[in-house]
Amino acid sequence: MAGLFDKQSELYATARPDYPPEWFAKLAMLTTHHKLVWDVGTGNGQAAVCAAEHYDMVIATDVSEAQIRCATVHPKVRYVQTSVSTAADELVRLLGGEGMVDLVIVAQAVHWFDLPFFYSVATRVLRKPGGVIAVWGYNDVEVSPVFDSVFKLFHATTLPYWDPRILFLFDAYRSLPFPFESVGVGSEGNPEMLDLEKEKF
DSSP: OTHHHHTTHHHHHHHSOBOOHHHHHHHHHHOSOOSEEEEETOTTSHHHHHHTTTSSEEEEEESOHHHHHTSOOOTTEEEEEOOTTOOHHHHHHHTTSTTOBSEEEEESOGGGSOHHHHHHHHHHHBOTTTOEEEEEOOOOOOSOHHHHHHHHHHHHHHGGGSOTTHHHHHTTTTTSOOOSOOOSSOBTTBOOOOOOBOOOO
16 A cells, blocks of 8 residues: 555655654564564564664665655664565565564554455564564544544545555554454454554644
């Protein structure tokens, strides 16, 4: 789905809400080791840069060349453009081999993925034991009573025209298949809810 966000990559980078630093500290406490993170669908690198505060290296992949070009530069983040046709074995090699990744993260993107393929690769690359996979997204935007009512009407009116995969996100990932054991922060059908803030646009 890279094409949806290519033309407005710079605006996309500035308009997204910030992820709380506490979220990444919490994820870091859940992993046994802190060597490597795979940020899948990294977009502007927002999550990758935050994860780099707790891990030695982040490999951040995205199918969008435009998003990668606008990504935040960080000495511990390596951005790699992949494609929807990148083979599983190639991704595993890119990440250093099987069982080499301590944390797999997906921020605001997993609903676009070929889920069986992604979950298969994630299972192969995650460290065993001790590796963790975390996916999250945001949907409900609250600005002001006037804006919120217009936005909800817009959302309800346009819903039939959205790609059906976006429904996972609109459902707060409650219906998202997630075949992984819970580490105490949400689980399949019961995601953890967080508040994200964006003070300036």
